[in-house]
Amino acid sequence: MDISPIAFYIFSVMAIAFSALVVLKKNPVASAFSLVMVFFCFAGIYALLDAHLVAALQILVYAGAITVLFIFVIMLLNADVPSFDIGRSHILVKILAGVAAVAVLAAFVWAFKNSAQIQPTGTFSAEKIQTLGGNTRVLSTLLFSEYILPFELTSVLLLAGIVGAVAIAKRKPSQQ
Amino acid sequence: MTAGMDLFEWSVMIGKVLFVAVVLLQVAPLMAWVERRGSALMQNRLGPNRIGPLGLFQSICDAIKFIFKEDTVPGHVEKFYWLLAPIVSLVPSFMTFLAIPIASSINLGDHTIHFQAANLDVGLLYVLSIGSLGVYGIIMAGWASNNKYSLLGSLRSSSQMISYELSLGLSIIGILMTFSSVQLSEIAAAQGQTLLQLGPLSIPKWGIFIQPLGFLIFTTAAFAETNRLPFDLPEGESEIVAGYHLEYGSMKFAVFMMAEYVNMFTASAMISTLYFGGWQMLPGMQSLLTLSGTSGLTYEWLRIVLELSSFFIKVIFFMWFFVWVRWTIPRFRYDQLMDLGWKAMLPLSLLNILATGALIYFKVI
Numbered sequence: 371m372d373i374s375p376i377a378f379y380i381f382s383v384m385a386i387a388f389s390a391l392v393v394l395k396k397n398p399v400a401s402a403f404s405l406v407m408v409f410f411c412f413a414g415i416y417a418l419l420d421a422h423l424v425a426a427l428q429i430l431v432y433a434g435a436i437t438v439l440f441i442f443v444i445m446l447l448n449a450d451v452p453s454f455d456i457g458r459s460h461i462l463v464k465i466l467a468g469v470a471a472v473a474v475l476a477a478f479v480w481a482f483k484n485s486a487q488i489q490p491t492g493t494f495s496a497e498k499i500q501t502l503g504g505n506t507r508v509l510s511t512l513l514f515s516e517y518i519l520p521f522e523l524t525s526v527l528l529l530a531g532i533v534g535a536v537a538i539a540k541r542k543p544s545q546q
Numbered sequence: 547m548t549a550g551m552d553l554f555e556w557s558v559m560i561g562k563v564l565f566v567a568v569v570l571l572q573v574a575p576l577m578a579w580v581e582r583r584g585s586a587l588m589q590n591r592l593g594p595n596r597i598g599p600l601g602l603f604q605s606i607c608d609a610i611k612f613i614f615k616e617d618t619v620p621g622h623v624e625k626f627y628w629l630l631a632p633i634v635s636l637v638p639s640f641m642t643f644l645a646i647p648i649a650s651s652i653n654l655g656d657h658t659i660h661f662q663a664a665n666l667d668v669g670l671l672y673v674l675s676i677g678s679l680g681v682y683g684i685i686m687a688g689w690a691s692n693n694k695y696s697l698l699g700s701l702r703s704s705s706q707m708i709s710y711e712l713s714l715g716l717s718i719i720g721i722l723m724t725f726s727s728v729q730l731s732e733i734a735a736a737q738g739q740t741l742l743q744l745g746p747l748s749i750p751k752w753g754i755f756i757q758p759l760g761f762l763i764f765t766t767a768a769f770a771e772t773n774r775l776p777f778d779l780p781e782g783e784s785e786i787v788a789g790y791h792l793e794y795g796s797m798k799f800a801v802f803m804m805a806e807y808v809n810m811f812t813a814s815a816m817i818s819t820l821y822f823g824g825w826q827m828l829p830g831m832q833s834l835l836t837l838s839g840t841s842g843l844t845y846e847w848l849r850i851v852l853e854l855s856s857f858f859i860k861v862i863f864f865m866w867f868f869v870w871v872r873w874t875i876p877r878f879r880y881d882q883l884m885d886l887g888w889k890a891m892l893p894l895s896l897l898n899i900l901a902t903g904a905l906i907y908f909k910v911i
Contacts, residue, residue: 399689400627406682426671434678435711441685442704487740504667506728 581842699789733823814864
């Protein structure tokens with residue numbers, strides 16, 4: 371496995387730049403388009419790490435489906451009112467926000483301070499995955515054998531979400 | 547892809563990508579001609595028949611017209627996204643075809659050439675995921691045009707995509723279960739086996755014979771995903787003028803049209819690969835190959851040529867099928883479209899998975 375540093379830096383710089391655009395763009399639809407690019411860059415980095423399945427799913431689920439839904443909702447609700455112009459916030463809020471941002475950054479720096487030396491310690495190396503028949507096969511075998519219970523429980527959770535959404539949508543105005 | 551590719555492998559790689567690009571670029575002008583002549587045939591008209599043999603050069607004239615037309619940018623559009631939208635809709639359509647195998651492989655001494663630009667581990671998922679990005683061009687165009695009709699068109703398109711992508715994804719699961727692979731090259735190769743032997747007639751294990759319902763759902767969803775009639779509500783002329791590409795003229799409009807035809811081509815290639823054996827030779831071609839009396843490398847190259855032509859014959863048939871349906875079936879009403887997507891296709895595709903599971907469990911297939 372050799373990660374090309376040039377490709378990695380291109381994808382990460384683009385991901386950071388587009389993430390900034392998601393926050394900075396005044397128009398929510400433009401923000402959503404930038405978000406698609408962020409997901410795309412992430413998928414590129416996953417692909418560089420030989421995690422092709424995760425890369426494909428990242429694009430299929432996040433860029434292809436969820437963000438389309440976002441844009442659909444933004445357009446349907448006509449959310450043209452800029453959500454960031456809520457007036458000038460209190461000075462204390464600004465200070466707290468700054469402290470929180472620095473704290474998150476510090477936590478990340480602390481968490482990744484030795485990451486250059488850490489090697490992947492799992493059971494699966496890139497070569498072993500290749501001999502077992504590729505990412506997709508290995509992951510699906512694991513999902514349907516060792517991790518069958520959490521996997522099925524997740525689907526029950528999703529079902530509960532769907533039932534909840536239907537219940538809310540079907541509620542009559544008098545019951546509200 | 548990996549380190550250690552020598553000059554030969556690089557040139558093969560570049561050759562494959564160039565081949566795909568060149569083929570895809572020819573699709574739009576040819577299909578524009580086929581569509582116009584085909585519709586004329588079905589409606590008892592003549593269609594373009596003045597320039598060149600059978601009017602074939604009409605597309606060249608159209609292209610020249612598109613390029614030399616005045617390139618206007620309306621004053622009320624979001625300029626950046628408006629200019630970006632045609633590109634965004636064209637690029638994914640060119641990317642998807644790379645993962646589709648167009649013939650098997652050939653052994654040249656110490657090198658093996660696979661006739662597939664990118665044999666990805668996740669082949670099928672790659673095609674689905676990149677294909678799902680095409681909708682952004684449409685959404686972007688409709689939104690950036692700052693026009694009610696355009697916005698309606700892109701809203702319709704995004705809701706339609708979400709509804710039909712579900713059935714599209716679920717209909718493929720049956721195929722994945724029977725061939726137990728997501729690699730398109732493996733799926734195509736597995737369809738070479740014999741399913742039934744009826745005397746001299748051998749029925750191959752093509753997807754259509756194992757997954758007839760899956761094929762129906764996939765094809766219908768593919769029509770919806772490519773915005774072709776009867777699912778072309780995003781550009782329904784009678785209601786919203788031209789939908790998302792209303793404000794576009796000259797070459798920018800042509801780029802949208804190219805994207806539509808290339809998407810159609812990829813959809814046809816996917817239908818052929820998943821349900822009609824992909825590059826598996828058409829009936830009779832194997833005996834033709836045996837009759838040719840060649841051997842060694844000549845035989846191998848002849849086999850590749852026959853496989854390539856089988857693949858492209860299948861794809862061309864489905865391209866014609868797209869045109870055929872377009873000029874036969876009228877457009878759906880919007881509520882009919884949603885009903886079909888959610889109340890008919892989704893339950894049917896779930897049923898298909900259940901039935902396939904049962905058949906595999908009882909070892910029928």
